[in-house]
Amino acid sequence: MASRRTLKAAQAVREVVSMAILADLKDPRNEGVTVTYVEVSADMRLAKVHVSVMGDESHQKLCLHGLQSAAGYLQQKVAKRIDTRYTPRIQFLLDMGVKKSIAIARLLGDVLPDDVSPNEALAADASAEDPSAEIDSSSDLAGDVAPPDDSPATDSHAIDSQETNAQDRESSSGR
Template identity: 70%
Template sequence: MTSRRVLKAAEAIREVVSMAILTEIRDPRVSDVTVTYVEVSADMRQAKVHVSVMGDDAKGKLCLHGLQSSAGFLQSRISQRIDTRYTPQLKFELDMGVKNSIAMTKLLSEVLEDGPEPPGEDAQSDSDDQ
């Protein structure tokens, strides 16, 4: 069970990192990024920042490299905002949830378009013929 303190720290880290990415990072590799959520370890020394990147896999990997190279800058922003003994070390990971949901929606729409007719319509057309 995660403590309330850790959850509040994770939310504060998410806010600080997302605003810094949006307004302060000038790295051209870091674009079209959304911070989805943050996982903080119980001792608050490490934080996994899950990001969603618009584009293909190559762009996502390139963006992760850009974020990892700017991790020190982002940690300094976190230390200014959160008053803790340790500033968490940031690790960035791609969040594939959004891409997976889009792929699943496309798959379902294809299946529903090409699927068989509902049984109610077929039975009704047979009764009209008689």
């Protein structure tokens, strides 16, 4: 399990690199790049930046080459943001998760009948696995609906509990 320090460093690297790709890099090879996630090694010397690139395989390779050539500049931006003994060396890796999910959705669209969308099929599958996902209209929870924003809350239980909490705070501070 990653430590809190490495998770914070990974978050900082992700923010800096994604903003720099979006705003600072003028290389046309780096169009259509999304930073999906970052892994930082435990010794903070290596940061694996996973990116998703829209386009065919040749465009993806070209984009990775462009990102790797800008790695020194991006590493310098990261060094200004995080205060560590070593600045992580940035390594770019292609994340195929987005492309695989699009391909799966396309396959589901081909297999399913025309009247059911892939999103509806996935939602139905999720609710079949988790029976608590659906709320039965006859249950007690179905009637508990929050009042609209323009009407005042008239739930006496909520008002009573607020008064009780206020009284508890007053009595504990007086001791």
